[in-house]
Every structure is written in structure tokens, then in C-alpha cells.
Amino acid sequence: MSTPSAGLAGIIAGETAISSVGKEGMGLNYRGYSINALAEHATFEEVAYLLTRGKLPTQQEFTAYQKKLLSLRSLPDSLKTLLELMSASSNPMDILRTGCSFLGTVEPETHEHTQLDVCDRLIALFPAMLCYWYRFHKDGVRIETQLSNESLASYFLEMLHGNTPEALLRQVINVSLVLYAEHEFNASTFAARVTTSTGSDFYSAICSAIGTLRGPLHGGANEAAMELIERFKTPEEAEEGVLEMLAHKELVMGFGHRVYRTSDPRSDVIKNWAKLLADSVGDTNLFSIAERIDQVMQREKHLFPNLDFYSALAYHFCNVPTLMFTPLFVFSRTAGWAAHIIEQRELGKLIRPVAEYTGPSSRPYVPLEKRS
Ligand SMILES: CC(C)(COP(=O)(O)OP(=O)(O)OC[C@H]1O[C@@H](n2cnc3c(N)ncnc32)[C@H](O)[C@@H]1OP(=O)(O)O)[C@@H](O)C(=O)NCCC(=O)NCCS
Incomplete structure (x- = not known):
């Protein structure tokens, strides 16, 4: 039996003809x-x-x-x-x-x-x-x-x-x-x-x-990313805050990905739109704060924004709560x-993987009245 993978990382759990997240030469499609x-x-x-x-x-x-x-x-x-x-x-x-x-x-x-x-x-x-x-x-x-x-x-x-x-x-x-x-x-x-x-x-x-x-590790990350961006008043404050989070080993929402290792191809697309919106609403601060967080994450952790990070800003500029x-x-x-x-x-096949048991080894059952 193969060794277990935490969070099933890297495990091919089935086949699909619906999409591919980076099959060689194809990119996300x-x-x-x-x-x-x-x-x-x-x-x-x-x-x-x-x-x-x-x-x-x-x-x-x-x-x-x-x-x-x-x-x-x-x-x-x-x-x-x-x-x-x-x-x-x-x-x-x-x-x-x-x-x-x-x-x-x-x-x-x-x-x-x-x-x-x-x-x-x-x-x-x-x-x-x-x-x-x-x-x-x-x-x-x-x-x-x-x-x-x-x-x-x-x-x-x-x-x-x-x-x-x-x-x-x-x-x-x-x-x-x-x-x-x-x-x-x-x-x-x-x-x-x-x-x-x-x-x-x-x-x-x-x-x-x-x-x-x-x-928040999945879809909830876009809301958490917005809360993070709004927490800071200036890009300098954002840099300081994110460095502090990283020093405390806190997760910075909207960054990293289980499958992508260097970038999320969707992020550049939505970032461009978020920038257009920022300019159209006359934003002078939020986009710069987001970009600074992005730079700090790349510099300190080699982590890149996933789709959720700049989507949060785009939605915000569309006045979506x-x-x-x-x-x-x-x-x-x-x-x-x-x-x-x-x-x-x-x-038509039941999904039912197996687990590697890590509990106590076999032991006798003690009746309730005899347990101390
Ligand atoms: C998406 C996510 C769950 C992937 O998790 P994963 O595959 O288990 O991540 P990894 O184990 O490869 O992470 C490697 C290292 O980077 C760190 N890391 C990953 N994402 C991070 C983040 N967003 N902020 C800070 N550190 C992060 C991990 O803590 C780990 O550090 P360690 O080696 O010191 O323990 C993770 O990146 C994350 O929690 N991101 C924030 C939530 C988010 O944006 N989710 C939406 C995903 S589309």
C-alpha cells in the first residue's frame, strides 16, 4: 500500500474530461x-x-x-x-x-x-x-x-x-x-x-x-483577502503588517495554491480588470496596498496571488458587499x-478511499462497571 499524503496532495484521485489545471503544454483549460x-x-x-x-x-x-x-x-x-x-x-x-x-x-x-x-x-x-x-x-x-x-x-x-x-x-x-x-x-x-x-x-x-x-482555505479566501487589504491604511503599513503576520506564521489569505507552484494563470487576468476598475473609481490607495502585499509575499515567501486575491478588489470596486x-x-x-x-x-463508482490506522493496538474490552 502507498504511503498516505497529507491532504491528498499530489494524489491523482480520478480522471476528468472537464478541465485541466496545467497539463503540460495546455495550461488551465x-x-x-x-x-x-x-x-x-x-x-x-x-x-x-x-x-x-x-x-x-x-x-x-x-x-x-x-x-x-x-x-x-x-x-x-x-x-x-x-x-x-x-x-x-x-x-x-x-x-x-x-x-x-x-x-x-x-x-x-x-x-x-x-x-x-x-x-x-x-x-x-x-x-x-x-x-x-x-x-x-x-x-x-x-x-x-x-x-x-x-x-x-x-x-x-x-x-x-x-x-x-x-x-x-x-x-x-x-x-x-x-x-x-x-x-x-x-x-x-x-x-x-x-x-x-x-x-x-x-x-x-x-x-x-x-x-x-x-x-477560508477555499472559496472563503476572497472575503478574507478583502478584510486583509482593508485592514491597512497605506502600503507601508501593509508591508509592516504582512511581515508581522509571516513572522507569526499566519496565513495570508489569497496567496498560494495546492496545485500551482509558481503562479495562478487566472490572477493576472483579474488583476488587470481590478486595476481598470480602480482607475475608473479613482482609487488611490487600495490597489497600491494590494500590490504591496503581493510584492512582500513574493519577496519573503515566493508565494503568488491566487484568483481570490485580486478578485476581492474587483468585487469591492463593483460595490459588492x-x-x-x-x-x-x-x-x-x-x-x-x-x-x-x-x-x-x-x-458510477463509489468514492471510498482507505486510511492508514494510527490508533492503539488491539486491547481487551473492559465492562463499564470495572473501568477505573
Ligand atoms: C491554498 C493553500 C491551502 C495550499 O496549501 P498547501 O498546499 O498545504 O500549502 P503548502 O504546504 O505547499 O505550503 C508551503 C509553505 O508555504 C506556507 N504558505 C502557504 N500558503 C501560505 C499563505 N497564504 N500565507 C502564508 N504562508 C503560506 C505554508 O504555511 C508552508 O509553510 P511551511 O513550509 O513553513 O510549513 C495555502 O496556500 C493557503 O492556505 N493559502 C491561503 C488561503 C487561500 O488563499 N486559499 C485559496 C486557494 S485558491
Whole structure:
């Protein structure tokens, strides 16, 4: 038997045709398409189609898909009631996990309501769930979620802010959704595959994934990165603070990666957009603070920013509340999770590894009354 690997690092735990995180000569790609080409040219909806249906849509297929997503944006009344009942201080990731679980009781997966129907409905409805809950508790309004914005990026921003979003903001959110959509056997996707492998339903697999994404070592890192950047008033203060964190062996969120060793190819893309946004909103400080943290991490630890670091700034400049950063990751990664659920089902094999036992050796059972 092979020696165990802490955190399964470096272990090939299965095969996938959905994406590759750096197969030699290919770089990060979704079904063979480079992430740079997709981020530059594609809409999130095209990418979601590619991931869940296995191919890029033709114009006709794309129009039909977009029309379907648009038709799925109404929240069931019972779900609205639940969203109103959930407290204003809830973590938005808990709202999505609970909303997903509840939707599974109202619209369970059946032969008629297929896995692709559930997948499309969740992609269409997650932004509505979050914004309905948020605006109800923040502004005391029951927002209309059946809006006609073509893109999910525009739809989300309009529900969140209550007005038509600027083109630059829509573009940045779209790019970030493309970048976040899929990443091979990351922790949340693996959790979804494990749940799926037992023969469980689609909603259960997505709930497992959301719960796994919430942690700061995974999706929660973008929120933690923003909190870090905002902690400092100047780049000099940031340098001092990060050096102190490193001296105390604290993790600096938004840096490092389990698979990438020298850079995260998604980071440069979102960094450029974050810079454009910073200039457009007249930011003179936050971007410089982030860049200084980046420089210190490279210099002191040879660690590089992952997708979460500059995404945090980009979202911040789009006026997205920090607690919604990881939920935005959910909106996008649902497409990747769905693709893996479908692939895992086709494989039809239970995921059940073995552990190396490190507990006490065999010993006799002592009845309760004789134990001291
Ligand atoms: C992503 C992450 C979990 C990968 O973990 P990993 O593969 O177990 O990391 P490694 O074991 O290769 O780390 C090597 C060393 O770098 C350190 N390190 C890694 N990421 C670090 C970070 N963000 N800040 C400070 N030190 C870090 C580790 O503590 C370790 O130090 P040591 O050798 O002195 O023990 C880790 O980099 C991390 O926690 N990053 C911050 C959270 C984050 O941004 N998550 C989103 C990932 S996309």
C-alpha cells in the first residue's frame, strides 16, 4: 500500500474530461479551451453551457439556453417566505446552502425534472435567492427577481443595487464568473463528487459543495483577502503588517495554491480588470496596498496571488458587499460542480478511499462497571 499524503496532495484521485489545471503544454483549460481565450471572448453563459453540455453552443443553442435561464428566475413563494425568515445576520453562504436544500424539497430531482433542469434552475436562481434575502433585510423591499437582463452578471448587479449596472462592472463580473467556473478536483468539487458517488441526488451534492467552498482555505479566501487589504491604511503599513503576520506564521489569505507552484494563470487576468476598475473609481490607495502585499509575499515567501486575491478588489470596486464574494463564486462554480456531478454519475463508482490506522493496538474490552 502507498504511503498516505497529507491532504491528498499530489494524489491523482480520478480522471476528468472537464478541465485541466496545467497539463503540460495546455495550461488551465475548460474542455480544451484556454482560460485566457474564454475570459477574453466568452460570456459566463457560454462557459456554463460548455461545462454542463460538453461543447460550446451554436448561436441557436445559445439563444435557447439563455431563454431557458431567463425563464427560471422566479422564486417559489415558499422559498421567499423562508428567505424572509432567515435572519439578517446569517452568513450569505448559509442562505445559499439552505435555499438549495429547500428548493430540493419543492422541486425534487425526478425523471421529468432532470439533472440538467436542476442545474439550470440553480444557476438561474442562486443570484435571486441571495439578493431577495439581502434586499428584504437591508432595505425592507421584496424585489422582483424575474428580470430580463441577458447575462447573469448584469442580472445580479441590477438586483443587488436596484439600478442598471454600468458596462464595465458587468464585464468584470462576467470575466470573474468565467474564471471561477471550474477547477478540476478542488475541495468543493471533490465533495460534490463524493456525495454523488453514493447515488445521492443533485441538490445534496451541491449542498456538500457549498459547505466545502465556504471555508477560508477555499472559496472563503476572497472575503478574507478583502478584510486583509482593508485592514491597512497605506502600503507601508501593509508591508509592516504582512511581515508581522509571516513572522507569526499566519496565513495570508489569497496567496498560494495546492496545485500551482509558481503562479495562478487566472490572477493576472483579474488583476488587470481590478486595476481598470480602480482607475475608473479613482482609487488611490487600495490597489497600491494590494500590490504591496503581493510584492512582500513574493519577496519573503515566493508565494503568488491566487484568483481570490485580486478578485476581492474587483468585487469591492463593483460595490459588492464583502460577504457576497464567496456566494459569487457559488453562482459560477455551480456550472463546474454540475459538470462533475454528471461525469461522476456516468462513472458510477463509489468514492471510498482507505486510511492508514494510527490508533492503539488491539486491547481487551473492559465492562463499564470495572473501568477505573
Ligand atoms: C491554498 C493553500 C491551502 C495550499 O496549501 P498547501 O498546499 O498545504 O500549502 P503548502 O504546504 O505547499 O505550503 C508551503 C509553505 O508555504 C506556507 N504558505 C502557504 N500558503 C501560505 C499563505 N497564504 N500565507 C502564508 N504562508 C503560506 C505554508 O504555511 C508552508 O509553510 P511551511 O513550509 O513553513 O510549513 C495555502 O496556500 C493557503 O492556505 N493559502 C491561503 C488561503 C487561500 O488563499 N486559499 C485559496 C486557494 S485558491
